[in-house]
Amino acid sequence: MKSEERRSFLKLGLALGGTALTGVGCLNSKSDQSEEKVKLLSTDGKLVEVDASKIQEVDHHHHHAMSRSESREGIPGKKFVMVVDLARCGNARKCIESCEKAHHIPHSRPFIKVLKIQDNPDSSPYWMPKKCYQCDNPPCVKVCPVSATYKRSDGIVLIDNERCIGCRFCMSACPYSARVFNWSAPEQPADYDLPYSPETSVPSKIGTVEKCDFCPDMLRDDKLPHCVTSCPNGALYFGDKMADSVTNGDETVRFRKLLEDKGGYRYLEELGTEPNVYYLPPVDRMFPFEEMEEDS
Amino acid sequence: MNNNLTFQQDSSTITSIENDLLRHIPAKSKKFNIWIGILLIIIAIGAFAYYRQIRYGLIVTAMRDYTSWGIYISNFVFFVAISLVGSLVSCILKLSNAKWSIPLTRISEIIAIAAIICASIIIIVDMGRPDRFVNVLVHMRIQSPIIWDVIIIATYLALSFLMLYVSLIPDIALCRDKIPNLPKWQKKFYRIFAVNWKSDPKQYKIINHLIAILSVLIIPVAFAIHTVTSWLFSTTWRPGWDSTNLGPYFVSGALMAGAAVIIVAMYFIRRHMALERYLTEKHFDNMGRLLVLLSLIYLYFNINEYLGPTFKMVGVEEEHITELFFGKYAFMYWLVQIFGLLIPIIVLVFRKMRKPLPLLIISGLVILGAWFKRFLIVIPSLQHPYLPIQDVQDSYRYYVPTWEEWAITMASFAGVLLIITILIKLFPVIPIWETIEENSNKIEST
Structure with missing residues (x-):
């Protein structure tokens, strides 16, 4: 299955998607008669009527990059969660690759790691994909002296790398080692002319902290994060806790039912950080568990 | 305190005290210039290293994603610790009426200020984006322990400056009145900062009052600066940091290191400025006793810090303890604990070892131990996260400071010494008026 096909993320972003689809639909019935009215669903869910001639198509594939202040607000009515099915992870590392590509990050500081974990000496080791847990009680946010890292209403923890002072207190505070630092000038394509947005985490900046951001720019376009769509085994489920629904691109399931049926848990629950992964x-x-060849 | 008595004192005694303690101010010496020159060269090398760090980023250090704090932070903790010495001598000893400590007050206040200034500089050096320092003020988030530290350090610096300055005013007036042949700027400098001091009993009453208030105010702030600094660590989940013992552990270690620093400073000042009459063997003996007491307190908190996790040996705490006791930091750990803590306690019990030279050597060991102890507090903890360190470049697993980090650290030491040297050169290193006042009190009581 091609990753593009999985990107239709049904449950997400009803409001924006609704507007865009209706808008496109109306454009097809192109008309010059200005009297003709069309009914549309606005972004806040109201049914409105406008002149058909006034309708302009919104480019919904490339949502404009959210500004630094816009990025501080979450996507309304959402609470994003991820479920990682460890039984399905074969250490293909496609999630790492796609994440590196999307965020233009070098191999030395990936946002995602796939760790070999062995719970006790007698149990068999397994691969555990690990990214930022987007905690509800985030130690990193609590220690930040300048509010450069913050928690949004949709559960996502982001970093404003134009405010970060590089004190690295958040890195010491994070018990999951989820954060990476730009120790030197980031190696990124020079032609990167998009404006910086905390939602895309690009371009990176020297002397600031970065981490997995749950790809809010994709979520705004009703798409799944890159790691989820790139996993060949469907090990990563992503969705909205409010809608009680998560999908790995192949199947969409009820979030709570999935946890209930398969004994879902959060890593290091006892630390009280309330992860959303x-x-x-x-x-x-x-x-079967296979050791990775020592190459890179 | 009866200040009129100062005038009843034998005027020749007063003159000789003033002569002894003002002598170094107009003096020109080659040794002094060479000393300043050496310090400036070390600072220049550090400045060049910092230029490289600004230009290429923190990549020039050995810090990486796991060991994300290095010797900048441990050195910062060390300087904050040293700065507590000001409160120890000029507040705690003073308030407990330990009159023998009067000649040590100014030295300790000067060391405190020098250390706290360099601590502030080194923490800016550690920042990835020092150009955004203003964000700390503009976007200040009062919930963050870093902001608590910024506030409390600024408060301590201000109070320490006040303390030093207020107790200096009568002596600055002496510099203004009693030293001939000073350069013009220096005369003007003393005239301005003597703020019209006339040795009026009323004026004495005011500054004695002010000093008493400051002595009381500084103690809680001094305890707070190091306690808050310990909270930078204990508010996280890291092994070795996740401890309620960390505040008193830091404070007691700081007082011990501070006492050792005073002894070293006392030794060199006494020798180079010929002040044997004022800094006597009795002072060394007393400071030696004090060092034993403070080391015993620190030992107690050390046992508290390590016994619990060592007994339980659980999870990352176990990894951390094993690393310290038997792992790659074991050599450093046992050197620090044995030569920086245990041996000084045992040796200093003997009177002979509290003579100036042996005490100097032992204090040197204590200071070295204190510096490396802070290295052992900061770095190994970061190398034992909850999730295993896998799939990284080798440089991410180890931390061996680069020459740039050492150069900057050395420069910060040179900075402390430079500030101390300049302040000692500008002002009487032993408070003249308090010495005279104390003398007259003795006369009164006999």
């Missing part, structure tokens, strides 16, 4: 235990595995 859940794990399903590595039972009935799709792959």
Whole structure:
């Protein structure tokens, strides 16, 4: 299955998607008679009527980059969660690749790691994809002296790299080592002329902290984060807790039912950080555990 | 305190005290210039290293994503610790009426100010974006322990300056009145900062009052600066930092290191400025006793800090303890604990070892131990995160400071010494008026 096909993310962003679809639909019935009215669904969910001639298509594939202040607000009515099915992870590392590509980050400081975890000496090791857990009680946000890292209403923790002073207190505070630092000038394509947005985390800046951002720019376009769509095994489920629905691109399932059926848990629950990334235990595995070849 | 008595004192005694303690101010010496020159060269090398850091980023350091704090931070903690010495001598000893400590007050206040200034500089050096320092003020988030630290350090710096300055005023007036042949700027400098001091009993009453208030105010602030600094660590989940013991552990270690610093400073000032009459063997003996007491307190908090996790040996705490006791930091750890803590306690119990030279050597060991102890507090903890360190370049697993980090650290030490040297050169290093006042009190009581 091609990753593009999985990107139709049904449950997400009803409001924006609704407007755009209706708008496109109306454009097809192109008319010059200005008297003709069309009914549209506005972004806040109201039914409105406008002159057909006034309608302009909104480019909904490339949402404009959210400004630094806009990025501080979450996407209304959403609470994003991720569920990682450890039984499906075969350490293909496609999530890391796609994330590096999308965020233009070098191999030395990936946002995602796939760790070999062995819970006790007698149990079999397994691969555990790990990214920022977007905690509800985020240690990083609590220690930041300048509010450069912040928690949004949709649950996402972002970093404003134009405010970050590079004190790295957040890196010490994060018990999951989710944060990376631009120790030197970032190696990124020079032709990167898009304006900076905390939602895209590009361009990176020297002397500031970065981490996995749950790809809010994709979410605004009703698309799944890059790691989810690139996983060949469908190990990553992503969705909206409010809608109780998560999808790995192949199947869309109820979030709570999934946790209930498969014994979902959060890593290091005892730290009280309230992560928004859940794990399903590595039972009935799709792959036997294989060590990675030592190459890179 | 009866200041009229100062006038009843034998005027020749007063003159000789003034002569002894003002002598170095107009003096020109080659040794002094060479000393300043050496310090400036070390600072220049550090400045060049910092230029490289600004230009290429923190990549010039050995810090990486796991060991994200290095010797800048441990050195910062060390300087904050040293700065507590001001409160120890000029407040705690003073308020407990330990009159013998009067000649040490100004030295300790000067060291405190020099250390706290360099601590502030080194923390800016550690920032990835020093150009955005203004964000700390503009976007200040009072919930962050870093902001608590900024506020409390600024408060301590201000109070320490006040304390030093207020107790200096009568002596600045002496500099203004009693030293002939000073350059014009220096005369003007003393005239301005003597703020029309006339040795009026009323004026003495005011500054004695002010000093008493400041002595009381400084103690909680001094305890707070190091306690808050410990909270930068204990508010996280890192092994070795996640401890309620960290505040008193830091404060007691700071007082111990501070006492050692005073002893070293006392030794060199006494020798180079021929002040044997004022800084006597009795002072060394007393400071030696004090150092034993403070080391015992620190030992107590050390045991508290390590016993619990060592007994339980659980998870990342176990990894951390194993690393310190038997792992790659074991050599440093045992050197620090044995030569920087245990041996000084045992050795200093003997009177002979509290003579100036042996005490100097032991204090040197204590200071070295204190510096490396802070390295051991900051760095190994960061190398034991909850999730294993995998799939990274080798440079991410180890931390061996680069020459740039050492150069900047050395420059910060040179900075402390430079500030101390300049202040000592400008002002009497032993408070003249308090010495005279104390003398007259003795006369009165006999």
